[in-house]
Amino acid sequence: MSNNQKLLSTAVLVTIVLLAGTAGAQTSSTSTGVSRLMNPALSANGLFLARVSRDDPSPAANGIFLQEAEIQMTSVVDPFWTADLIVVWAQKEDSDTYDTMIETASLRNRSMPAGLGLTLGKFFLPFGKHAMLHPHQFPFIDAPLAIDEFIPGMIDVGVSMDGTLPLPWYSELVVYGVDGQAGPFNRDNRDLAFGARLSNMWDISLDGTLELGGSFCSGPNADSDLTGSSQSNIFGADLTYKWSSGSLSQGPAVNWTNEIVIPEPDRNATGNPFGFYSHFQYRFGRSWWLGVGGGLTRDKSTYDGGIETLQGWNEGKINVAFVPSEFSSIRAEISYQESHESSRNDVRYSLQWNFTIGSHPAHLY
Amino acid sequence: MNFTKTLIVAAMLVLATAGQSLAELKVVTTISDLARIAEAVGGDDVEVSTLCPGPRDPHYLPAKPSLSRKLAKADLLCYNGLELEIGWLSLLLDKARNPRIKPGGQGDMDCSNALEHILDVPDGNVDRSMGDIHALGNPHYTLNPENAVLVARAMSRRMGELDPQNEADYTERAEVFAREVTTRLPHWHDQLAEARSKSIIIYHQHWNYFTHWQGLNVVGEIENRPGIAPSPRHVKGIIDRGNDLDGVIVIAAQWDHLEVAREVAERIGVPLTILPGYSGAQEGTDDYFAFIDRLCTRVAEAAPPAVKE
């Protein structure tokens, strides 16, 4: 190799190395550099279910399912707002296809004049305790009958404001006005829906708290002939006791939640519809929880001659959950439902498992 | 004469009430150690309360909204940082609606910023197969009193910024605290002379700043994956290791799952040394110095001088 050739190849090599170095520097200054610090906190969740039914032979009640997968993002937007986005792919009932749903897409103010919070966008409507939970946070595999029957899918688009009341205990009031798309409302007769929730909390011992809540919402209904008005009202009350051992880390704990939901009765109703449930959960080992729950609904049904009577459903359930870390759990559950028509009674045996990956979840209270 | 007396009394009353309305700085800390340091630095010029009571493990404090009532009125929030409070502090801050102490606010103080050295910062890849690890490093730094001094000085600067009138007092009290630590250091050091020749098995990485400060030799952890119950195989490994060594001390916090720790100690044939996790976690340790005293005394007691044969 001549000296010139050596010089040339050295120059080419040096150029390549330099170019590679520049390219690397460019990459790190854009896609992997400081801009990455501004990425939202990201987490994902998967929820699976295996189930057999004693009395219901339908494919929806027997099989192994991916119930839903969920992606959550949260971040500060600018000096004024924080944003949340939760996208869910949930299995459609009686089908193996999935619906994409935006569970939450909202802005929340960062500076709070007079301590007032403002949420704009799509969000869970605050009604009672259960309606605000994601399925992977449910204390039992299925939502209580009272929730499914009267306040399903409490997600809507609009504005909500919240603040604490100047009382000697913790008392929070949330009021909202939304578009009227949520489960209990009539989408064809879409009109403004609004509501409020007041929750009060007391420390009744060093390690135990009592929460008493009241909820109300009002929105468009389907049949003003029946109800006497195009708006229907729903009322709710809830009482929760929580306790956890203050002396043993990840030690015994109790959650006991009771909730009643009362929709306004129709004009020609013969009784008051309502739904109630009581859920008791006990942590009996570092990684183990036991749950016992029961509930009932009394709802209207139209019989001969248009005379309404109330029909009843009762339910009972028991589960054991293995929670080896904050990021995964497996639970086995037996649930029983009984209807006013005994032909629709059912016992279900279920196994559900769930994972969370990504940013550390805050411990819900 | 009577008129003058009345006037003086009235003036004193007015001053007294005026003094009260010149509100003390309201300081809220997350853990009890930080509360004790804040009290030492703030003296009568501050009112200190803490979110996590001494006997409770701060990794798992329930985010009771009632706690956010304390935060709602705070002028200064001193928190431990390094993700110790990751499961609950942000929820409480949301509910507290207090812009003074929100991230970026003047009263938002991450005390870990005062440290010079953070232990156990993971090098390389971390994932949760290692348990619910503290990804920013070990957060239990107040177990080294030298770190407490750094935190005290940082608190005095921040309190001085928020309450410039009393700035000199804050600085002075932080130095008093520092001198107190310096005075006690030789005794604490001497107490553990024997323990330095022993092999220490700890339950959780909670003790690393203490053992590092005192030059103690940690040979194993029972809960090797934080937040996750140790596997029987790992526990057996620790017991085997302990049995191969002479002079083992097994240490756990009073809130740990002591049945496992007891089993390890028993099968190695040594008593289990149960220590307070933070100030106030055990009776008689409310004071920060009493707390450090207790740690040193208990470990020293567990390390009797080797008997010469």
Ligand SMILES: [Zn+2]
């Ligand atoms: Zn820790």
